[in-house]
Amino acid sequence: MATHKLLLLPGDGIGPEVMAEVKRLIGWLNAKGLASFETEEGLVGGSAYDAHGASISEADMAKAKAADAIIFGAVGGPKWDGVPYEVRPEAGLLRLRKDLGLFANLRPAVCYPALADASSLKREIVEGLDIMIVRELTGGVYFGEPKTITDLGNGQKRAVDTQVYDTYEIERIARVAFDLARKRRNKVTSMEKRNVMKSGVLWNEVVTAVHNREYKDVTLEHQLADSGGMNLVKYPKMFDVIVTDNLFGDMLSDIAAMLTGSLGMLPSASLGEVDAKTHKRRALYEPVHGSAPDIAGKGLANPIAMLTSFGMALRYSFDLGALADKLDAAIAAVLASGLRTADIKAEGTTPASTTQMGEAIIKELEKLTA
Amino acid sequence: MATHKLLLLPGDGIGPEVMAEVKRLIGWLNAKGLASFETEEGLVGGSAYDAHGASISEADMAKAKAADAIIFGAVGGPKWDGVPYEVRPEAGLLRLRKDLGLFANLRPAVCYPALADASSLKREIVEGLDIMIVRELTGGVYFGEPKTITDLGNGQKRAVDTQVYDTYEIERIARVAFDLARKRRNKVTSMEKRNVMKSGVLWNEVVTAVHNREYKDVTLEHQLADSGGMNLVKYPKMFDVIVTDNLFGDMLSDIAAMLTGSLGMLPSASLGEVDAKTHKRRALYEPVHGSAPDIAGKGLANPIAMLTSFGMALRYSFDLGALADKLDAAIAAVLASGLRTADIKAEGTTPASTTQMGEAIIKELEKLTA
Ligand SMILES: [Mg+2]
Ligand SMILES: [Mg+2]
Numbered sequence: 015m016a017t018h019k020l021l022l023l024p025g026d027g028i029g030p031e032v033m034a035e036v037k038r039l040i041g042w043l044n045a046k047g048l049a050s051f052e053t054e055e056g057l058v059g060g061s062a063y064d065a066h067g068a069s070i071s072e073a074d075m076a077k078a079k080a081a082d083a084i085i086f087g088a089v090g091g092p093k094w095d096g097v098p099y100e101v102r103p104e105a106g107l108l109r110l111r112k113d114l115g116l117f118a119n120l121r122p123a124v125c126y127p128a129l130a131d132a133s134s135l136k137r138e139i140v141e142g143l144d145i146m147i148v149r150e151l152t153g154g155v156y157f158g159e160p161k162t163i164t165d166l167g168n169g170q171k172r173a174v175d176t177q178v179y180d181t182y183e184i185e186r187i188a189r190v191a192f193d194l195a196r197k198r199r200n201k202v203t204s205m206e207k208r209n210v211m212k213s214g215v216l217w218n219e220v221v222t223a224v225h226n227r228e229y230k231d232v233t234l235e236h237q238l239a240d241s242g243g244m245n246l247v248k249y250p251k252m253f254d255v256i257v258t259d260n261l262f263g264d265m266l267s268d269i270a271a272m273l274t275g276s277l278g279m280l281p282s283a284s285l286g287e288v289d290a291k292t293h294k295r296r297a298l299y300e301p302v303h304g305s306a307p308d309i310a311g312k313g314l315a316n317p318i319a320m321l322t323s324f325g326m327a328l329r330y331s332f333d334l335g336a337l338a339d340k341l342d343a344a345i346a347a348v349l350a351s352g353l354r355t356a357d358i359k360a361e362g363t364t365p366a367s368t369t370q371m372g373e374a375i376i377k378e379l380e381k382l383t384a
Numbered sequence: 385m386a387t388h389k390l391l392l393l394p395g396d397g398i399g400p401e402v403m404a405e406v407k408r409l410i411g412w413l414n415a416k417g418l419a420s421f422e423t424e425e426g427l428v429g430g431s432a433y434d435a436h437g438a439s440i441s442e443a444d445m446a447k448a449k450a451a452d453a454i455i456f457g458a459v460g461g462p463k464w465d466g467v468p469y470e471v472r473p474e475a476g477l478l479r480l481r482k483d484l485g486l487f488a489n490l491r492p493a494v495c496y497p498a499l500a501d502a503s504s505l506k507r508e509i510v511e512g513l514d515i516m517i518v519r520e521l522t523g524g525v526y527f528g529e530p531k532t533i534t535d536l537g538n539g540q541k542r543a544v545d546t547q548v549y550d551t552y553e554i555e556r557i558a559r560v561a562f563d564l565a566r567k568r569r570n571k572v573t574s575m576e577k578r579n580v581m582k583s584g585v586l587w588n589e590v591v592t593a594v595h596n597r598e599y600k601d602v603t604l605e606h607q608l609a610d611s612g613g614m615n616l617v618k619y620p621k622m623f624d625v626i627v628t629d630n631l632f633g634d635m636l637s638d639i640a641a642m643l644t645g646s647l648g649m650l651p652s653a654s655l656g657e658v659d660a661k662t663h664k665r666r667a668l669y670e671p672v673h674g675s676a677p678d679i680a681g682k683g684l685a686n687p688i689a690m691l692t693s694f695g696m697a698l699r700y701s702f703d704l705g706a707l708a709d710k711l712d713a714a715i716a717a718v719l720a721s722g723l724r725t726a727d728i729k730a731e732g733t734t735p736a737s738t739t740q741m742g743e744a745i746i747k748e749l750e751k752l753t754a
Contacts, residue, residue, distance in 0.1 A: 244641070248504050
């Protein structure tokens with residue numbers, strides 16, 4: 015069995031608590047011989063600043079580059095509100111994304127039947143929802159230059175942001191989406207605003223060309239991003255994989271997350287290029303939720319998003335999809351049994367701490383892998 | 385009583401049918417002495433192209449400039465798919481917006497209790513919803529220069545769009561939002577992405593300054609556009625007036641429309657500057673729905689969005705808010721009685737044609753104004 019090298023970066027707030035449940039799971043998988051992981055640990059965010067005066071140390075960056083995958087908790091909190099901008103907690107995550115070239119952000123929106131009533135949408139619209147939003151993460155209007163505010167005099171200023179996309183950036187994100195679709199329901203919906211944006215015209219053209227050249231077996235459709243957003247709210251189950259740019263992906267992935275009724279349950283992955291030497295794809299996995307400093311250290315945090323983020327690592331970095339499926343099934347079973355952390359509590363359910371939830375999931379996994 | 389000059393531009397598809405119900409209402413208002421309107425009529429879109437070879441004639445543009453308000457139906461249809469780009473049906477609307485300087489797009493999202501079940505959201509989330517999205521319409525990334533696709537060689541192209549906002553553009557749209565809030569529930573939520581866009585930084589700064597200088601009596605809050613989109617889906621009733629830029633407004637107004645469950649019911653207004661001479665604000669009113677060529681000429685179209693667009697003209701161009709309130713009440717009463725055009729039919733309701741719906745609304749209005 016191949017041994018996989020993981021770098022665990024718990025971060026701040028509830029990060030260490032939810033990461034503890036990943037460590038428990040890794041320990042169990044190793045002990046059972048279901049997988050073989052070697053782990054190292056590092057500091058990121060406020061905890062790295064407190065230790066090293068940087069949001070991530072050079073030593074930990076080196077470990078990140080050497081790892082097969084990074085499992086990331088969460089960063090930030092009021093304690094570090096006053097630190098200099100370039101060493102603020104978020105800078106550690108941004109540096110990881112940039113230095114590892116993590117251009118593809120995968121944001122699954124999955125609605126567990128046991129939690130469908132927590133959604134603002136009707137149960138029949140969202141129950142069993144399982145879509146994947148692939149957001150371009152390193153280009154577009156958040157990074158393009160010029161990006162300026164100029165004083166024009168007379169009390170007038172002019173602000174400029176620049177959306178820039180090159181063919182290769184669109185090609186590589188399109189391939190990520192098509193590859194994902196092949197392992198799912200084989201459909202990709204590409205979204206842009208080609209009717210009013212030149213980047214939308216190029217996006218549409220390049221995605222279509224990649225499809226024609228390499229992915230004829232996958233169904234491709236195009237939607238304008240605004241009517242795509244409408245469809246996401248009205249008929250979310252029409253989608254399998256959605257691929258879109260950084261800005262539209264920022265909006266649409268959050269709206270899709272909201273449909274599921276449980277932001278605290280959602281994982282994400284950020285993928286880079288396949289390394290020419292190792293043939294491995296750079297990857298970082300993290301929950302969508304933040305560091306929740308208000309509940310840190312109280313055993314109240316929901317570890318499910320962190321555990322499903324590790325599940326994405328099993329699936330996308332280590333080709334352990336069958337094991338990831340079992341982890342998902344174990345989580346669904348625990349939720350169906352009525353166990354709930356505070357964020358998802360409802361009438362008639364049983365309260366659980368972070369640890370109790372993590373232990374219950376492993377217990378279910380034990381049954382499913384027996 | 386002041387006489388108001390209207391230019392009616394029915395356009396294509398179902399445009400003339402729904403405009404016929406506005407004409408019926410205007411005739412009734414004039415006859416009852418409840419208001420005094422003079423109307424002229426013009427061509428726009430495909431019908432203008434068929435008559436003049438342009439998407440709007442110079443004569444009709446002159447009428448538009450002379451009118452106190454423009455009531456616009458809808459444009460486009462497969463018949464004109466092959467016409468040159470610069471005379472395509474949509475170009476008529478874009479010319480009107482540009483030449484009249486219609487920088488503020490008002491998109492109310494109202495959920496009629498009788499139609500709440502048509503929403504994909506739960507009844508309690510959307511019933512009685514009444515929010516107003518104010519979208520900047522003539523600036524931002526859809527219009528800024530450079531806007532180019534460049535061939536870089538080696539099969540690579542680069543697409544560029546430019547988001548540009550000047551202080552005065554943000555000031556004037558902010559004022560529209562604050563003025564609207566004063567006549568509603570006195571709250572404005574401004575949305576941008578100041579964490580990653582310079583235009584978001586300036587937007588936030590200018591809206592805050594306008595608030596401090598001129599609108600201290602209105603409650604102002606700021607949300608990042610992506611988490612604002614989440615809140616729109618999760619807790620839409622937290623909002624009164626939302627003000628945002630062209631691109632975010634494009635996304636968010638459509639998502640808000642979807643919440644109501646009835647895109648075919650929603651009106652819009654596009655407002656320009658107050659004219660220094662006449663002290664009147666340039667204005668165009670149009671339904672959010674399109675020309676629906678597939679059902680044109682069959683008496684199936686729902687005239688409510690066109691009638692409520694005219695209702696917005698009563699409210700925002702002619703200070704006839706009390707009359708607009710009665711029109712809204714008449715529509716709600718007709719819907720509550722179970723009358724439905726085909727697009728909003730449901731079990732146990734009574735089918736109505738375009739004309740029958742228009743007549744029923746006037747009959748209710750007759751009662752309410754008696
Ligand atoms: Mg976002
Ligand atoms: Mg739109």
